[in-house]
Amino acid sequence: MFEVSERLKNLPPYLFAEIDRKKKKLISEGHDIIDFGIGDPDLPTPENIVEAMKKGVGNASYHRYPIGKGMADFRKAISEYYRENCQVEIDPDSEVCVLIGSKEGIAHFPWAFLNRGDITLVPEPCYPVYHIGTRLSEGTPFFMPLKSEKGFLPDLGSIPSGAAEKARIMYLNYPNNPTAAFATRDFLMEAISFCKKHGIILAYDAAYSEIYFEEKPVSFLSLPGAKDVGIEFNSLSKPFNMTGWRAGWACGNASLVAGLAKIKENIDSGTFEAVQFSGVEALRNGRKSTEEMRKIYRSRRDLLVEGLRKAGFDAQAPGGAFYLWLKVGGSSIDFADDLLGRGKIVVTPGVGFGPSGEGFIRFSLTIGEERIKEAIGRINKLRGKN
Ligand SMILES: Cc1ncc(COP(=O)(O)O)c(C=O)c1O
Structure with a gap:
């Protein structure tokens, strides 16, 4: 076992480790997890770009x-x-x-x-x-x-x-x-x-x-x-x-x-x-594909904002960046942990991005509308609403 450098030791701990561990455990137990955690687009790269790549790979000068x-x-x-x-x-x-x-x-x-x-x-x-x-x-x-x-x-x-x-x-x-x-x-x-x-x-x-x-x-x-x-x-x-x-x-x-x-x-x-x-x-x-993508995210945003408002949250509609930053009050880790444990929904606790993120959770709009609707249904159920 070799010891890592002071430089590496001095990095702050990874705050989402516990949520990641729980998420993996629930998935391995067969639970259906809805994951709003990852800020990574779910849709494929547009076809014309993929085609350009195929052509590019065939060009030996690029190797x-x-x-x-x-x-x-x-x-x-x-x-x-x-x-x-x-x-x-x-x-x-x-x-x-x-x-x-x-x-x-x-x-x-x-x-x-x-x-x-x-x-x-x-x-x-x-x-x-x-x-x-x-x-x-x-x-x-x-x-x-x-x-x-x-x-x-x-x-x-x-x-x-x-x-x-x-x-x-x-x-x-x-x-x-x-x-x-x-x-x-x-x-x-x-x-x-x-x-x-x-x-x-x-x-x-x-x-x-x-x-x-x-x-x-x-x-x-x-x-x-x-x-x-x-x-x-x-x-x-x-x-x-x-x-x-x-x-x-x-x-x-x-x-x-x-x-x-x-x-x-x-x-x-x-x-x-x-x-x-x-x-x-x-x-x-x-450009056209990006415009299409914006429409998709906008529609997901509207769906999630409306659902969260109906569930009693003060959800503010974001103007962009495919995230929804929701004020939940109290400990964001406890909130995210509870949502995962009882609702099987992953969100990112705000405090993981810095102390001023405490009291907020982040939803990423990188999942499809059907899953967003399913998540809203689960959240309403948890809050005793229909
Ligand atoms: C604020 C911000 N900057 C930069 C990046 C890095 O993006 P990439 O390295 O894919 O260009 C991300 C990725 O999520 C991000 O959220």
Whole structure:
């Protein structure tokens, strides 16, 4: 038995382990579990993208090591996507780096820009990779609570000046996982000027930028000054149901992109070029499928919100990000545990994303309508309603 490093030992415990264990046990006992836990699209990758992959796999030139920051054509398609969707000019040569999924880039980014003891400003509740990436590169996260009364936007005015002075990176993520909140233009402008004032890098996680149901989210990079301080992480995963393919990108400030690319050059050898070739197809010809997907999620959302309201919950309809963040009060672990034990329904306890997530649970809208109806029936039964 070998001992792991202090670095690994210092990572926080996995809070969902107990729920995972119970879920597996119930499944092995033959129970019918309805799983709202996993934020992973259930629908297949659109056919035209799968066909592009088949063609790509047959191209022997894609069988070799991928090229540096990514294939020129894929970087060009990314740049076109930003021009057409966000009215932003991104130079495909100096302002884009292809990633093995945005998670990989987010995790490696602090290696390029943090020194030991540097602070990162991390929203909580959050996607855990921001603070874990910080810890793995020997930095210290300073958490910015996201509260419902502030629209789940951090209160930048309450960050102590000492923390702001020592901070090197601020992470933001909208549409947000897990709260499904959207950022306002005013807030993002405030964040850009805060980062400029304190010399902080703004690392913007836009993984859900294409998952919206009514209003399109504000594009971070389209805001004046964003590229002076910022880098955006984005991905093929959610808009094209491609989570398993592992393809994303970072784009924005050229020096930030170059730093990340240099770290990656020393660690990995890039994304399979047949996948990047399929990514070109996705970005150039996949818009219609994403629109269809939005309709499906919107309809699931409406069904779940209505069902939860009828069951007596104060369910707020999310504007995007395929999550529903429900206030349940009390211990979110106990609530999720009870729902699993008696209802055979898996949800994610909010506290697992950070202390400010306590009192909330997260439903992922990545299951079909029949199963959502079945879940609502079970929840009503548990609450003595029909
Ligand atoms: C907020 C957020 N960012 C990034 C990711 C990573 O996505 P990928 O690595 O598939 O691009 C996820 C995945 O669930 C996420 O929820």
